[in-house]
Amino acid sequence: MDGDNKKDNSAYTDNLIHCNKLASLFKYVKKIKIEFIFLIIFLIIMLKFMSFFNAGLLEHDAPFNYNAGDMFTCSVYAEMAKLESDISHLPFYLSQGTPGVITTFSMISGIIAGQLSLFTGLETHEFIMHSTLLFIVLSTLMVFYFLKKIDLRLAILSLPLSLLVFKWPFQYTITWGMCLSPATMLFAVVGLFCILHLNKRYMFIFLGIMNGAGFLAHARETLMFNTGVALYFLVRFLKEKILQKIIKNPKGIITLLKENVTLIALRNYILSIPIMLLMMFHYIPILFMFLYIKSAAHGYAQVNSILIQYMPPWLPHHVYLWQFGFFKYLLIIGIIIGLGFLIFKKIRTIDIIISVSFMFAFNGLFSVLGNKTTQIGHLFPILLMPITGLTLFIIYLFLKKIIKIKLAPVFIFSVLFLATLIPTYMYHAPTPLGGYAFADPYTWEAFKWVRDNVDDDEKILVLYGDRYNQETVFYMMLKNQFRTYIDYYVKKASEGVLTSTMQVRGFILAETFFKENGTYVEKERKFVSMMHSLCNYEYLYTDKVSRSPPIQKYTLKLLEKLINENNFVPVFQNNLVVILKNNNLGGDCFEDEALS
């Protein structure tokens, strides 16, 4: 009997311990805030959306989801940062062999990607998209943390908009080569924290670093950020009636400079400028040169790109308001609420973030800083997070006030968050991408062969490929390469004329500035477009497969003729690409003849 009692007692004790454990676990679970759960849900969705861009892999067989030529431009500059001993001048493979061309491309992103490539041993192209995604994630979380300083629920309610960045047209940033802007966005977002603590000693150094790095990464976004900072100071000056105080009592300015947070911050902001200029010392003349030249992208709009210029919203833009889906209503209401906060409320953190958000929106929509400014619209989902968050937060505060039930705040907050997150997940999810749009593993294998086997002083002619309309791809060969003009090639193929003289093109992948007697001089952009004999090139590079059978037939016949009659030999081929070496450089090429 005693033994049975002992057994019962020990079972009872075990149960008690078990119950206690459960109770403490329950208490712990109860302590987990709903906001934390929502943040985790958001991160899971973010990871899911991000997975569309690199198929779960860091390393790929070729540049993956590079959907436009600018991606390759970013990549080749990263390659240059990794390989060259003087990145202030273009290497021969970017300047078509012209020496002394000044690098005008913003190099910070390239240097970051180049270093990551050196450290990990992976190709630089892997780190263009990786860095873009990383900077998007970091910026989103930093904006979230900034808003958390105002209110955690405001921060959570701001998150869903950021997911739009992964969907077209916003994903242009990730897959079409806007690789410079995410880095600048990161510096601008960190700059928000510097502004917040600008009254602290030495913080001006860090603001100077952020602005300097921002200008080196991409000047326009940094200018936008600083217009936001200017608005913040203006708003604070008006709210705190600083000018009136100074006019009333001019001697009091010394006391104000010691005590007033806004004035201390302004003084420190001014102190940060020399640090910024010091970092930009090399780049300042280049920026000034850009004031007077046409942007390479002037085709986007009906205006030329000079720095200060207005482009009305009805001209072609990259992003339109309707593309924000239901968020557009939240944005419009948020702008009105934000204005109200700027005018009537005296919350410093809100003044900072709303001023900066507003100026990004203003510059992006009205393109005050030149036509390329509209591109910032692709990053609006992150930069305008505070505006939609503010709308939802005001709705939350309003409903909380009128519904006076114990659990109402949590319920209203949850409904508002899920009511924005779920439709975002359902209707704004990115669609799967093609993968190897312009450089598949066969092309990349051929590029690597070229890098390893072609001498730096040899020229390559890229003959034909169905996807060769994005010419910047070929700069990734890191050799002096030229391309046949595709329309001319197709015309000859359709005429059925086998010819050894092609219209050839090639250009320096940048604006053409040289340094002469200590000053920067712009020269005519070297743009080769002339009739050239195929026999004038050391190598011929072409796709042997085409979606168009007549063109495929034409290409194969052309290769056959060069091999049989003109001393060309195949030195590399795979399922897609053939490379021929010319053993009689400058020799006579075959005469035109009809394709049989």
Place this chain on the structure above:
Amino acid sequence: MKSDVKKAILNELKVIIIAFILFYLFFQIHYYKENIFLVLKMAIAHFYLFIIPGYSICLLFYGKIGQIERLIIGTGSGYGLQSFLLYFINMTIKVKIKEYYLYVSAILIIIGVIIFYFRTLRKP
């Protein structure tokens, strides 16, 4: 005094370690098909080259602003300052960045540690 310093060092290391683990986990999930050592190497690259140097420099604000905000400002500074220094050195001495990029990060970390030393140990 000594235990205070030890506590401060542990606190700073804790932030870096937690940030590293979260960073690694996030990207390990993102690159779920990738070799874990490659993702780990990538995470180490980000932390060694940019984040830790930036965070170290931000030890200038030790005790003045919160750790997470220092981490945020440090992250931005790391990516900005370290890359700028490489750009500057490359333009000045015309040597490939691969020759010195690891040292530049190390020097920034050492500068940060010195700042930390003066901010804590030398504090009366």
